[in-house]
Amino acid sequence: MLYALVALFAFQLAGEALVQFFQLPFPGALLGALLLLLGLLLYGRLPQALEQTSQTLLQNMMLLFIPTISGVMLHFDRIAKEWQPFLVAGVAGAAITFLVTALTFKWMLARTPQSAQESQP
Numbered sequence: 234m235l236y237a238l239v240a241l242f243a244f245q246l247a248g249e250a251l252v253q254f255f256q257l258p259f260p261g262a263l264l265g266a267l268l269l270l271l272g273l274l275l276y277g278r279l280p281q282a283l284e285q286t287s288q289t290l291l292q293n294m295m296l297l298f299i300p301t302i303s304g305v306m307l308h309f310d311r312i313a314k315e316w317q318p319f320l321v322a323g324v325a326g327a328a329i330t331f332l333v334t335a336l337t338f339k340w341m342l343a344r345t346p347q348s349a350q351e352s353q354p
Contacts, residue, residue: 244265
């Protein structure tokens, strides 16, 4: 688990460093996640330790949102004044997420052999 956490933090750090170095206009954590995806695609499989660590992090994901929620509450006055962009971003983000999830699910079903689809409840 320790090696998987080190790998996750290393990819995030690499993403942050590249964003700072090249002055890119998006979060370093996003670039780090893309680098991790590229590394896993090149590696060809998901290491067992990384899978277990990721599952543990996903099961406790709500704890990871506490700093973000606290930060939002510190700026509640500004959000109250400028609520429209937050609302539009929330609704649009949810719609895009639903659309991409549905298209991915449809694509995965098309790749699944017909006999495996029939055996599922």
